[in-house]
Amino acid sequence: MSDFSMRDGKMALSQKLLELNWLLVLVLCTVAGIGFAMLYSGSNGNLDPWASRQMIRFGIGLGAMFVVALIDIRIWLQFAYPIYFIALVLLTSVEFVGTVGMGAQRWVDLGVFQLQPSEVMKIALVLALARYFHARNLEDIHSVRALIIPVIMVIVPAGLVLMQPDLGTALLLVMGSAMVFFTAGVRMRVFGISLVAGLAAIPVGWQFLHAYQKKRVLVFLDPESDPLGSGYHIMQSKIALGSGGVFGKGFMEGTQSHLNFLPEMQTDFIFTMLAEETGLVGGVGLLFLYAVIIAYGMGIGVQSRHHFGRLVALGVTATFSLYVIINIAMVMGLLPVVGVPLPLVSYGGTAMMTLMIGFGLILSVYIHRELVIPKRYTGLN
């Protein structure tokens, strides 16, 4: 337990630094390091073009993470809604102004860097939901009326993202939010009903899917049906992964990845390359590290005395875990190809940034876990 004034709630910077959960930072860096190694291998022993860039991005991300962590959690609480609305505006505007890129995600070119509003929304939504539930009692939440606003808060951005069309991110938003709802105390049967309704809506929703999305699902169900097209990726991924065996082929010796049999090996299928080169040992090892991070995140949530912190920690961790599970399941043929990167390891700037900011928030929760924040919070005095 740290000793500073509970009432006052202000901490000196040096104290905050000490309070940082350095173990979590260490594990994050380890995982990122594994990512660098894989990108190095994927470029056949070159830091260019991937590893060096990723390292720079991670460096910047680390910086952002510390900054976010050191900012008082109550500021985040205060600005939760404004951030959400800005994200919403950006998301709407990109429908008209933005350019379509890989994976059908739209972004806005701000000259200095490219901003993907859907990424911003992932964080913003968690903050907004956490804020909302922080202010409510458990009994409030049991009534359906109280749920209308948060549901709208989820559906609107999810719908916008879906229109991009980015099915993967939309599902992530919805599922991540569902987990926040769950731990905030929404009744179980609400979930039950929603699940049923969701399943019932599948045939309807199916019609609205784009052709390529339908194809993805069909190919997932039977990869052999399209061995030269989308089924190819999954088959090659399984071959590469399976041929790694228990101990793998050795670092930089992954034949399938290096000979271009495995597509997108620096992004979606980077886990496959890891599994090919380091085998079952390496794959399970990385899973273990992820499990540690998730456990930490959840643990931090439980340790927070204020509800906002709990839900933020949980929300970010939940989103993180969804990424991991979906990506690894996808490369092993257990889910259709949805273009979800493996966090901290896959090559990619925006996702990395979002994640680091998210972890910054988790760390901020951790630093400020002893704070007591009233439900109706008006701001720092």
Place this chain on the structure above:
Amino acid sequence: METEGNRYKMFSRRSAMLLGGKFSLFALLAGRMYYLQVIESDQYQMLAEENRISLRLLPPPRGRVIDRFGIELANNRQNYRVVLVPEQTQTVEGTLASLERIFKIEDHQRKRILREVGRKRAFVPVTVSENLSWEQFARINVHTPDLPGILPDVGETRYYPYGAAFAHVVGYVGAVNEAEINDDPMLQLPGFRIGKTGVEQVYEKELRGVAGNSQIEVNAVGRAIRELNRQDGQAGTDVELTLDAELQNFATERLGDESGAAVVMDIFNGDILAMCSTPAYDPNDFNIGLSAKDWGGLLSNPKTPLINKAITGQYPPGSTFKIAVALAALESGVVQADHKVTCYGKMRLGRHDFHCWKRYGHGEMDMISAIAHSCDIYFYDIARKVGIEKIGEYARMLGMGSPLGLMLSGEKPGLIPTPEWKMALQGVRWQTGETLIAGIGQGFVLSTPLQLAVMTARVANGGYAVMPRLTRTVAAPEDLDLEDIPPAINPDPLDISAASLAVVQEGMNRVSNHKRGTAFAARIREKGMELAGKTGTAQVRRISRAERQDRVRKNEEKQWIERDHALFVAFAPVDAPRYAISVLIEHGGSGSKAAAPIARDIMHETQKRDPSRRLNPSVKPSHDKPVKA
């Protein structure tokens, strides 16, 4: 903080549930990994290897065919060609357009090129044109900087330096057809050539060699990355023939425009020094491509250039058969050499008249003079005495009536008739008159020029069953099968007495070297090189009575296709025989006029080229212009 506590508990509980759920999903993922990487690992490893390893065949160079002195009769020549690699062009059309400025491309060529470009991957070369001349090749080479994507390339094609003279014996190579495909993976290579006729076909396995292979690591689009492993194959073995290329060229030239054949062989070891069949064709044409018109021309030519007449042509041997008949008569004891017959020009048997070629007869003949003058009456007489079965027996002993085992495709066995054979074929009994006709080598009797040469050789070598051969050995490494090892150099002696042989040999000597011999005009004058032979004129069609009345008797007056075939066989030198020859001129009219002079010149040249005659190895045999009779 009651609500705080409640919702804290709710939160913790549900977080724990979520954590549990996530960990079970993780366990599921780990389980799946275990499944793929341990349980199914072997299968995936195999698939991974299949992905990345491509086996490339390295076909070895084809063995050459060479003559006995090492002169190349079939070799591999560089084939200058131009290929196009689409991914190295800016546009394929652009490059083709630039190329057309210095090199003509036909419309159908263009279409074919574009079609192949569409079908193949961008880094696979497409042949633009092959068999370019050196100038065309050089010109394109100079312009390659302006022709992006155009690569000059050198391949190998089969080449026959002497062309038509060896077309039948050496044969040619062509594309593999379905019936010929077997386990050898080389046969599946596109554009692979396999021997179709002649030596190229018979010794295909030795000439082809064994392919090596190289294991190449490829990436997902099949591009080669690096070589993993290489196994060298075995180069094709050269096949050395017993032919003497320069002699064969001389003989072919001497046959000229005639439709005919010539065979020269060593009477002791059976080496074939020359085997010619004219007219022929240039086998190189088959490599470049023969137009339908040219091919049709070859097929419809009445002089049958596609057939090797030396082994496939079956002709009545005519008077050359008298050699066999004489031996049969002497050996059977029916007659002696001094048996006399008076020839008046014709002889009656039953209701038929059998004529001698000399209208008013030869007068009194004994065996030797009958041979020398080729008296038909004499041979009708002894044939009747000996009988067709005995004649057949000795004819077979001399190598007629069955194939001689050269293995060249198309070799025919000839025909030595027997009463059983005739009964089986026609259901009619053998007539005595047919024996008479057989006695002068007409009727059902058929033989090939090769068989006639072998018959002569067996007579000249003192009665040994020499077998003809085209190769002595094929130098092969131990693990290649040697098909048919050539026959032993010591052939079995035939059951023919030396005395009988001496009679026949003397008869043949007089044919050529005595004033009244039928081939005296075609004798070799050079001392020590004299030949001894036998003429033959094989009737293609009997001169009908009507024609006789119209005084159309002479062959020269008939149409070519109806004229008799001209034959001549001989051995030389007379005092120490070494070589045998047979010459056939289709529709030549008269053996002594058409075939004998050609045989003389060829035999003369053969002996001049004999290394044992040359005292000074640096003195080459002179190449006199052949003297026509």
